[in-house]
Amino acid sequence: MNAAVHQVQVLVARLSPREQRLVAIFASLLGAVLVWSLVVSPFLGGRDDMRREIDTLRGELSQMKTFAAQIRQTEASAPKSGTGTKPPADFSVLAFVEKAAGASLRPESIGSMTPARRVLDADHQESTVELKLSGATLGEVIALLRAIEGERSPVYIKQFSVKKRYDDASRFDVTLLAAATLPA
Numbered sequence: 001m002n003a004a005v006h007q008v009q010v011l012v013a014r015l016s017p018r019e020q021r022l023v024a025i026f027a028s029l030l031g032a033v034l035v036w037s038l039v040v041s042p043f044l045g046g047r048d049d050m051r052r053e054i055d056t057l058r059g060e061l062s063q064m065k066t067f068a069a070q071i072r073q074t075e076a077s078a079p080k081s082g083t084g085t086k087p088p089a090d091f092s093v094l095a096f097v098e099k100a101a102g103a104s105l106r107p108e109s110i111g112s113m114t115p116a117r118r119v120l121d122a123d124h125q126e127s128t129v130e131l132k133l134s135g136a137t138l139g140e141v142i143a144l145l146r147a148i149e150g151e152r153s154p155v156y157i158k159q160f161s162v163k164k165r166y167d168d169a170s171r172f173d174v175t176l177l178a179a180a181t182l183p184a
Helices: 002-014 017-077 093-104 138-148
Strands: 110-119 124-137 156-164 171-183
Touching (some): 093 110, 093 124, 138 171
Antiparallel strands (some): 110 124, 156 171
């Protein structure tokens, strides 16, 4: 490194005073451009990106507050008995969830529906349906939850997970497990 610096000093020393001033002006301009490109511009661009991200998150927060108010209103108007209604003998959780999903979602959002059953005791069994959604909007998910856990529905949500899509922040991948306790 010292040898390279020494060679540059020797080359500059050979130049006339006018050429040395021009080389100094060029070096200072080059330094200013590098400082601007590597330090100042990324800093200012990062601030603008952060401002846009903050505005986006504020918008999502206000939407979440609206949905929270709707959920609180729905919970307040829902019947207080925790058991729900008794399902008819020929009740199918899969058919119920399929109907609710068809009414609230776009068909391309539905990834899969997987039914399952397990025995709880001698008189009851739990029938479940795992529903996987891909690219659903928040409004569609809320509509589906309302349809499944309606006022007269024997079906309840046992598990629920939501993941924001990396390619579109307004869409979500959802996995939910709808269940109902049925007579054996």
